[in-house]
Amino acid sequence: MSKLNEKQLVTDLDALAQNAVPTPAFLAVFPFRLLRAYGMNETRVRRLEQGYKGVDLVGGVADLIVPKLIHYRAATAGNDVDDVIADLKTEQNPKKTPGKNAPRFLIVTDGVALRIEDMKTEESLKGESLADLEIEYDLLLPLAGRERYVAPAEREADVKAARHMREIVDAVRAHDPVWNNDTHQEALNTFATRILFCLYADDSGIFDPEWSPTSGKKPDQPFASMIAGEATCKDGSEMKAALQKAFRILNMPLDDPQRANFAPRFQKLRYVNGDLFAADLQIPDFDGRARRALMKAIDLDWKDINADIFGSMIQAVAGDAERSEFGMHYTSVKNIMKVLGPLFLDRLESDLEDAQRRGDRKALEALIDRLANIHVFDPACGSGNFLIIAYREIRRIEREALAALGRGQLDMTRQSKIKLDHFHGIEPNDFACRTARLSLWISQIQADRLMSEIGLTPAPILPLHDAGDIYQGSALEIDWDLVVSPANTNNGETYIVGNPPYLGSTYQSAEQKADMDRIFDGHLRTWRNLDFVSAWFKLMVDHIRDHGSRGALVTTNSLCQGESVPTLWPWIAEQGVEIFSSHTSFKWRNSAAKNAGVSCAIIAIRRNDDPTKERGDKRLHVVNGKGRQADIESRKTDNINAYLIDGPNAIVEKASKPMNGLPEMMQGNKPTDGGHLFMTRQERDNLLETHPAAEKFIKPVVGSRELLHSLERYCLWIDDNDLNEAMKMESIARRVDAVRKTRMASPDRQANEMADTAHQFREHLLWEWTLVVPVVSSEDRPYLQISILPSTVVTNLAFMLPNPAPWALSLMATRMMHQWCNVVGSKLKTDTRFSNTLVYNTFPVPNLTDDRKKVLDSCARSVLKARQPYLDEGKTLAWLYSKDMPAELKSAHEALDLEYETMCIGRAFHDDAERLAWLFREYEKMKKRHDAKNKKR
Incomplete structure (x- = not known):
């Protein structure tokens, strides 16, 4: 594979998606274009093409198998992509298709939808269009010899751990369906959390006080040893009793005389403390499948599992409702760092680097003391991800500060000053609260173990002492001052974080x-x-x-x-x-x-x-x-x-009339008709065939969708003085009567009142020429997609400017207007949402003299001229204003922008940031003038 340029890759994938068609010819060339996009050597691609059977006489498309890389199969007519990918997965089952040359990726497309399965990581892509691969392009990076970057929550060890936990719980539920009931959910959640802790404690040496990470040996694993000795029956019948005993002794202090009642293999299960094993909850029965699932989990090495993924792991074992709830809380490490870094971690990091560079021991000690006085509060903490990452990073900075102080000058018994009870949270779900506390404990254990790397003796782990300060309840009802305030944080630094x-x-x-x-x-x-x-x-x-x-x-x-x-x-x-x-x-x-x-x-x-x-x-x-x-x-x-x-x-408020002196723009006509006033092209033709005189009552109609995609649609448009004539035509009378019934049945009183004028939209506004602006358009488009249409009805899904001068189109077509709309207007997801009152009426404009308007008139004509040949070919506004807009149209807009921006500041703006800064400054001035003028009135 050649060196991959990721920007070029995305461009190539976009071109592949744009040219996609559900035909055998395209499906036959698709895999080769894909391999070329990911940088496969051209000689190798051609060799593959030469040996490829392609399309057969009945339109079937041959599979393409590239050893170790891909198995491609086309979903030809009548075959569902999900069925085809399922068949491929069955065929590629390692037990059925062994060998080191087995393809890693299974790829299926029908020319529209796309399915990809990574047989190594078990990641997948379910794309509704080939364009989805542009966003998830890194899934196939191994084709270019590079592995996909995955966040810690997605690393292979963590994925396997979550899968094992899920298998244990699924097996328990399958054996005894009562554990599917909501009444058993809390007990099942606690059971899963305890198992998770024991597996981690075994492999990380928590149960072995003599073990050190630097010893080069594995720690004692008393939980695994206990299971091996106490639950030998393969049918799982002994497992429940063994786990009951283990959980009880884990809740007994070492000096508790009752510990003597347990067999020797239980004695190394040390007292944990905290509330993890405190409650005497019901434990599920096991069968052979459940036992095998637990034994497989024991074989996994749990010591490297990240505490920050425990929340997502719990999603894998919780009930469906709780998984949904936890999913709302889970935030990736990458996104958490976008919060924590600028808030306080970046400055701590800078202070550390400065002290290290200067060798300033006093500054290092001061930083360590400062870290010990930081409180982090997440009022929507879920399973604790923000708190876990904050704790981990603060401990890392403390550890690096201690290392900088020098091993030879440190007390080897020195311990961390960072306390878990400085990490506060509020969460309504009890299980999430316990998961957060457990995750923080695990984080503390991992951080303490790392102290040995700088020559310090880790603190004893068990019994656990302080815990994360997690409140169960609603953050909108609990007084936050009870959680964190100067009184209960000793005037420390407090940082509020969360999602x-x-x-x-x-x-x-x-x-x-x-x-x-x-x-x-x-x-x-x-x-x-x-x-x-x-x-x-x-x-x-x-x-x-x-x-x-x-x-x-x-x-x-x-x-x-x-x-x-x-x-x-x-x-x-x-x-x-x-x-x-x-x-x-x-x-x-x-x-x-x-x-x-x-x-x-x-x-x-x-x-x-x-x-x-x-x-x-x-x-x-x-x-x-x-x-x-x-x-x-x-x-x-x-x-x-x-x-x-x-x-x-500046705060931009709605203005009912233009503050900028521009002509008034209004929202389109609202039909409130149940669809009865509208017609397709075929319905219009049928009506005219029956009633040729009806042509005067039919007008083309557009909303956002029709405007952007050149969709042909018509509506009845009857003036009051023509009503009698129109109602003599049965097809029209039937439609008007249906509108009347729709409005009478509406719960909207205004609609009821409009029943008497059922032949018209709520508004009845039509002009010879109308400038039309869609309500919503894609964020990807560099300009608003506007048009001037003759004698066309505009619905309330677009805005209209009646009989506009060409210069008005130029204003609407500038990048300045697009940026103002992007920032000031509302959004539908990230798409642009236009408004006459919030965007158009508040848009700051320079002094538009007659001469300047003439310049803008000329620019408008240039934009329209550049668009027209493509519109004549059947292209749409959506196509014209895609990211690959035609060069001549792009040039016309850029020329318009230069002229308009020169009117604003005497030159072109450097970037959008400068454009927006000017717009907000000018808005403030315009608003003051507007308010002063209204005050005089």
């Missing part, structure tokens, strides 16, 4: 709406449209204001867009706090179904008078690109406003 649940207002339950009412009542005028995560954000701001803590939360990006900004952020500004770090919108990558497609931001808050702030220490982290191809640009900034922009703290 609270996101839930749009439409999806909030009655209980959640009541939570929102309780949190915001008396503070905001309205809050019903805010996302559920805003409640955590409000409580975090309260805590920062009152106690000087700092905080950073992962939040849905809706909090920094559209109407949420004027709803929430003026109150936040009044609390004397500021954003000092932010991470702009990025797609959430998580296995939880409810989080699929969610776009997030990270916002870090501190008090304006925070004593640790420094001039120029604010940082804006901007995501450029998409998916795994995206990179993050980090830049210093003087200010970060509510839109996460380097600009003034």
Whole structure:
């Protein structure tokens, strides 16, 4: 394989997806194009092509097998891709197809959907289109001789551990279905957690006080030894009694006289302490399958399992409802570090490096003392991932500081000063709370073991002492001051972190709406449209204001867009706090179904008078690109406003009329018709065949979808004075009557009132020419996709500007307007959502003299001229404004941008950041002029 250029790879994969068609000819060339994209030597590809059978006489496509690499099979007509990939997996079962040359990847496509299975890592891709491979392109990187990077939660050892735990629980449930019941879920969860601890304790030496990681020997494994001696029956019948005894003795102090009642093989199971083994809970019966599952798990080496993946591992063993709940909480290490780094870890790291460089022992000791006084609080902690990573990183910095002090000058018995009870959380699920505490214990054990690497003696592990300070309950009901406040943290540094649940207002339950009412009542005028995560954000701001803590939360990006900004952020500004770090919108990558497609931001808050702030220490982290191809640009900034922009703290509010002197734009006509006023091309033709005179009552109609994809659609458009004539035509009368019935049956009183005018849309607005702007369009498009249409009805799924001058089209077609819409408008996921009141009416414009309008008129004509040949060929606006927009159209827009931006500042802007900074400054000026003018009235 040649050296792979990943940017070129994504480009090639995009081209492959764009040219995909569900035909045998395409399916036959697909695997070779794929191999070329991943850098396979051209000579080798041609050799494979020469030996390939291709398409047979009946349209069948031959398999392609490349030893060790791929087994490709086309899903030809009538074959489902999932069935085909399932057949391939069966055929490639190692027991049936042994050998070192077995293909690693199974690949199936029908020219539309794509299925890939990695037989080594058991990862897969279920793409609804070939374009999905652009995002998950690294799945096939081994074709180029490079392994895919996987986060710690996805490493092979961790995946195997989760799989083993799942197999134990599945076997238990299969043997005794009562363990599928909700009434047994808590006991099953606790049982799984205990097994997990024992497996880890065995392999990491927790049960062996004499063992050292540097000894070169394996530790005693009393749990495995006990199972081997006490549960010898292969039918699993002895396992329950053996585990009952083990769990009891693990809860007995070493000086408890009852320990003498246990056989010698149990005595090395040392007292654990804590609440892990405290309760005397029911243990499930085992059969042969369950015993084999546990024995296989014992054979796995558990000492290298990451504590930060325990939460996701628990997802594998919990009940379906709880797995969904845990999934909402689980956050990858990569995303956690986006929160913790800018919030406090980066500065600690810098202080460490500075002290190491200077050899400053006093500074190193001061840093160690400071670390011991840090408190981290996650008010939506789930199974503890944020707390675990924070603890691990703080211990790492402490360990490196101790190492820098020098082994020869250290007390070898010196222990860590970092306490687990400095890591606080709130979580409503009891099992998640216990998982978080267990994970923190494991983290402490792992960190203590690493102390031996710098010559220090690790602290005794058992019995466990302090634990993570995890509260069970609702973070929206528990007083956060009871968890962390200067009084109970000894005036230490407190950092609030987390990934609270996101839930749009439409999806909030009655209980959640009541939570929102309780949190915001008396503070905001309205809050019903805010996302559920805003409640955590409000409580975090309260805590920062009152106690000087700092905080950073992962939040849905809706909090920094559209109407949420004027709803929430003026109150936040009044609390004397500021954003000092932010991470702009990025797609959430998580296995939880409810989080699929969610776009997030990270916002870090501190008090304006925070004593640790420094001039120029604010940082804006901007995501450029998409998916795994995206990179993050980090830049210093003087200010970060509510839109996460380097600009003034302007809050853009809806304006019912244009503040900028532009002609008035309005939303399209709302039908409220049950679909009866609309017609397809065929329905229109049928109507005209029966009633040729009906042509005067039919108009072309567009909304966002029709505009973007050139979809032909029609509607009835009847003026009041033509109603009698129209109603004489039976087909029209039938449609109008259906509209009347629909409106009468509606719970909307206004719809009821419109029943008398059932021949019309709610609004009845039509012009000779209309500039049409879609309500929603893809984030990938560099400009708004607008058009000027003749005598066309516009629905409420688009906005319209009647009889526009060409220069108005130019304004709408600038990158400035697109950027303003991206930032100020609302979003549907990450797609652009236009609004006349929030975007168009508030858009700052330079002084548009007649001469300037003439220049813009000319630019508009150039843009339209560049588009027309493609539209004549049947291309759509969606195609024209894709990332591969035609060169002449791109040039026309760039020429327009240069002219318009020169009107703004005398030259082109350097980048979007400069564009937005100018827009927000000009908005502030425009708003002041507008308010002053209204005040005089």
